[in-house]
Amino acid sequence: MLFAKKSLGQNFLISPRIVGAIVNAGNVVPGERVIEIGPGKGVLTKALLEAGAHVKAIEKDDRLIPVLAETFKEDIAKGALELVHDDIMEMDLNEVTNSAYKVIANIPYYVTGGIIRDFLSAQNKPSLMVLMVQKEVAARIVARDGKESVLSLSVKAYARPEISMSVSRGNFFPIPNVDSAVIKLSDIRDPFGDRAAEERFFDVVKAGFGQKRKRLAKNLDAVLSKEEVARKFAELRLDENIRAEDVPLDAWIELAR
Numbered sequence: 001m002l003f004a005k006k007s008l009g010q011n012f013l014i015s016p017r018i019v020g021a022i023v024n025a026g027n028v029v030p031g032e033r034v035i036e037i038g039p040g041k042g043v044l045t046k047a048l049l050e051a052g053a054h055v056k057a058i059e060k061d062d063r064l065i066p067v068l069a070e071t072f073k074e075d076i077a078k079g080a081l082e083l084v085h086d087d088i089m090e091m092d093l094n095e096v097t098n099s100a101y102k103v104i105a106n107i108p109y110y111v112t113g114g115i116i117r118d119f120l121s122a123q124n125k126p127s128l129m130v131l132m133v134q135k136e137v138a139a140r141i142v143a144r145d146g147k148e149s150v151l152s153l154s155v156k157a158y159a160r161p162e163i164s165m166s167v168s169r170g171n172f173f174p175i176p177n178v179d180s181a182v183i184k185l186s187d188i189r190d191p192f193g194d195r196a197a198e199e200r201f202f203d204v205v206k207a208g209f210g211q212k213r214k215r216l217a218k219n220l221d222a223v224l225s226k227e228e229v230a231r232k233f234a235e236l237r238l239d240e241n242i243r244a245e246d247v248p249l250d251a252w253i254e255l256a257r
Contacts, residue, residue: 015171023047025164026104026130033101056082093122106132120158129185138181147245159185201256208244216244
């Protein structure tokens with residue numbers, strides 16, 4: 001029996017109902033390409049293949065590669081599944097795929113931010129991402145409490161996030177210490193046009209959240225002159241005492257410009 005590796009953040013999904021819901025959230029169309037990160041024992045992989053997807057499954061754990069290779073030998077032989085033994089965080093995403101694709105995965109939670117950031121900022125972005133993530137992180141991404149963060153703005157700049165469903169911890173083995181949620185990132189786009197504008201946006205956002213208890217105008221002193229801040233606040237009709245968490249995405253984009 002293969003046991004989950006805590007060092008890889010492994011918690012294997014064991015609920016067929018949840019697996020089906022993930023595939024449905026991905027709107028999988030027969031023949032389209034799907035990247036799955038951390039397929040584990042292949043429960044979600046099997047469902048994606050049954051939906052007609054051409055799957056590239058990227059697995060870091062060398063113990064699981066022979067298990068997956070044996071389980072899916074027919075799918076591999078006919079080209080429906082490509083099994084890759086690698087660490088997604090060390091791969092060049094421009095080489096992962098050069099065509100249209102979706103990302104559908106039950107990912108290790110410790111790499112959630114890195115995976116989302118890397119795919120959304122990649123040159124060839126996915127058309128859709130459906131990910132199982134920690135419930136608390138999903139709530140932060142969609143800003144369920146009405147308060148934005150660096151994380152929520154970093155996602156919303158590129159995509160429309162929504163929580164598809166909550167998933168209790170009992171749907172995994174071993175049972176994790178947290179509940180989970182399936183998050184869907186759709187309408188993925190490139191809002192910046194060039195790398196310089198993208199970097200400028202994140203410089204401004206990070207500066208704005210530099211000291212959370214301070215007013216946004218004060219935090220922006222690090223990247224903008226007081227005159228620029230005052231002018232942009234007047235244009236955007238932002239209160240001079242507003243805090244970063246209360247500023248919507250559109251205003252951040254204008255501030256960065």
